[in-house]
Amino acid sequence: MKKTGFLYDDRFLLHLTGEFHPEVPERLTAIYNGIDDAGLMSGLTRIEAEPAEMEWIQTVHTEYYISSLRNACLSAEKTFHCPDNQMCESTFDIACLAVGGLLKTADLLMEGDIDNAFCAVRPPGHHAEPGQAMGFCYFANVSILAKYIQKKWGIKRIGIVDFDVHHGNGTQHIFQEDPTVFYYSIHEHPTFSFPGTGREFEEGKGAGVGFTKNSPILPGGGDEEYKKSFKKDLFPAFASFRPQMILVSAGFDAHAGDNMSGIKLSTPGYSWIMKRVYEMADIYSDGRLISILEGGYSLKHLPELAGNHVNILMNGG
């Protein structure tokens, strides 16, 4: 059994997105309750968030962007950059807290206090670009975390597995020229889904060619297509890249019961995916694995999916 960290902070509920928005605080409550109902909470190492130091957020985002977001919150703007990104006066602080929580989680893992972790954070991050908020995301959580682990802890090769049903355009763009971070994303085909990137032929740029891999899945696809793509695209890629740390952009919106997409992954299908990621962490990165919440909007299915997810991190399933 592994020592699994669980980053959760009630303050993540304070980022409010207004009426008729799917990215709501109740998502986190559902996730928390699901883990608790599965009887797993007492076995987890609880982690509370701390605000990130700006220098780390600046490894990805421009100072201008950061101050624009801060100012938008101070002036009580309701949206930022696009009507999708609905927010409140606390959004900036909560986004800093989410990033800070991730960095703290990395410290605990590298110091040996935990083996792996699940970070239930809001707002999500994988659509955020260095100078652009997008798709409910403000700070590029996973990207900042990857840079932090490399800079602070000297880990050279980081593998990111993004199974949110939407392509993580932000993460891809941030690392597309970087051969030290491998970005793998499996998502609904971009012709049929937001944000319209993550096509099969996007494979990195310059020195980073070959270190980005996308598996677009057609609407209606599910377990079978995901398993096939993992075997064909992800396994060989990580076997040759040999990541020393694996980060997961965990989106639960590819579930058949989630209306945000046409992808129909089952609950066991989600478990299959996470078990394979867990195994790869054991093989290549000494078990080092941090999973970070992205999307997932079905309040009905999130509890069970989160419970299974954490159970796999603790027990390997």
Added chain:
Amino acid sequence: MFVSQSMTKQVVTIGKDSDVYEALNIMKENRIRHLPVIDSDNLLIGIVTERDIRSALPREAFKKGSKGENAEPKSQLKAKDIMSIDPITVSPQFTIHDALLLIQRSRVGALPVVGENNRLKGILSVRDLLRAFINVLGIGDPGTLICVIVKDEMGQMKKLVDAISQENISMGSIMVARYWEEGKRAVFPYLLTQNVMGIKKKMVEIGFEILDPMEWYLDQLPQSRDE
């Protein structure tokens, strides 16, 4: 909307006495497939395509990694020997629609753009047209495409656009395609949002049908036989 706005203005050209290997190298270096042939007054006298060169040179010249300039002997062939004379051209005032229809009909990959007296002004390739269309489709911006089936009658589009506006969603583009069922049309709004759950629900409520993505199609025009 005019060719002058979408064409490539910095045209790479050759003279009629240029060696064919030289022409091939110029194409490789610039990653292009069409070289207008001009005289000293910049008048268009022909065009050499990659295909023209392929048919004229031995296969070895195209081997992978062949750089052409090092070992290749000078060919006896010159541009004037293999060029198409009187290529199909357009004027800068032609519209993009003119160019699209002309390219489809003439089955060429690029059209030299000439002004009065046949003076070369630019070149419009399929690639330039694609760029223009990626722009009008709006797919360079993040968004979500949906397909709505509407009745082929007046006022339907207004209803649809009103619904989108009420949801406070911006549109990147909107395409209309024929639909196999008579009296209906397939409309494809490209919505600049990640959150389409609400608008999809609304579309159904006001009587439209949302089509399953795997049934989408853009056109049923017969494919031209040579393509």
